[in-house]
Amino acid sequence: MTIHATQAGAACGQGRLPAWRILILLFVGVGLTASPDFVSAQSVAKSKSKKSDAPQPAGPRDYSSANFLVHTDLPEAEANDLLKRLENMLALISKYWGRPNKQTIEMFVVRDLEVWPRNSLEPAGRESIEQNAGITITSGTVNRQTGKLLAAKSRVYAIADRGVPQHEAVHAYCHQMFGHAGPTWYAEGMAEMGHCWRDGESRVHCLPNVVKYLRGSEPKPLLAIVNSRDQTGDSWQNYTWRWALCHLLANNPNYYDRFRPLGLGILTDQPDATFERVYGSMSKEIAFEYLFFLQHFDLGYEVTLTAWDWKTKFRHAMPKAPIVCVIEANRGWQASRVIVRKGEEFEVTAEGSWTLSADGPELSPFGVELPNQKPAPEKSATVKKPATAKKNSKSETLEELPSIIRDDSLVKPGQLVGVLFNDYELSEPFEIPADGSFVAPGEGQLFLRCADAWNRLADNKGKVNLKFKLKSDN
């Protein structure tokens, strides 16, 4: 949602900063209205203001908190609420980057441009607001030797909607703290994360239209995002790819250890801080998990619960020495430790049980309700209610999304399912039969899980102990 631009046509962001005395960096947020799927910000803003019973303020007023000075025409309660959300977000991002904010972030947040006096906004800011977008304008002194921007001061202009103020506030924090916000994929991915960030939580929170777009699109390859020379402000669609990549790398336990130092290295101009150097040896794994994330992407999806197991060793089962594993109900695909060949037959024993919600019935490893249980709450056979029933957000609802066939949506919930991993590709999922006899449908490492919607794993409980023994007539 942004374009990098500089006054007098200088390149900025990824290139070396020219040694001018004053450099002006512009981060322009282009409206998500590029997509007809998005309600235009303006129409949201207007409909909100019509509905509001509170008398509208005659014009902008100033509100301040520990780190922000916000000029806005929002009613007082909403302005204070925005300040609170900005402070919360700033606390999270400054903790993440390990640099407490030192300088007030000045913001102009506009709901109704008509109530702002003609000269109250600088032209670039006004123009961005007119486009239902946001812009962060930063000025400072450039060090002639290092090319670094010193004593940067940012001013944010943003419409009062859709997380645009939070997005721009992340840019402003980075500019004032580090002199820049990094290459486009990082700057925009992290700024988009800004308004989705929740303390200690890796669940996906975003607009339903983003989910719809990501699930309905051909996935954009990882390196196309990272190596792209795309500029900020290109399109909201490109923002969603960058956001998804940053969300994955920041939250997936396979990658997050390297992601924060990479970001800090980028922001503090360390020459080794590039995606290739930091993640080059893992690029196949990241590309696999990124694709997987996009294919199963949903509100409430947690990359911490679905991180791929790259460490467990697999081996071929033998008739006499069974291979054992434990499969947890609240995780995605888990290593069985068995590597199979097409047509091999196994004896499988499965012991244990699991539940798919706090008050749900106890199920066998094959999805069968166990006897002597309290009656289960009413629910349909294969499709559960949206995750939003559990968690708060009003705007995040799956009901608006098209029904997309999930890879194991036809399997009954609680059924033990398998998939074969072979050369970074997955087979179609299949059921592990309850009769204790399993024939491998292909070749690869066998991964298993308890069938449940991908975005509703967190409340599952229980585990199943499994033994795989190759049938002796193989």
Ligand SMILES: [Zn+2]
């Ligand atoms: Zn931006």
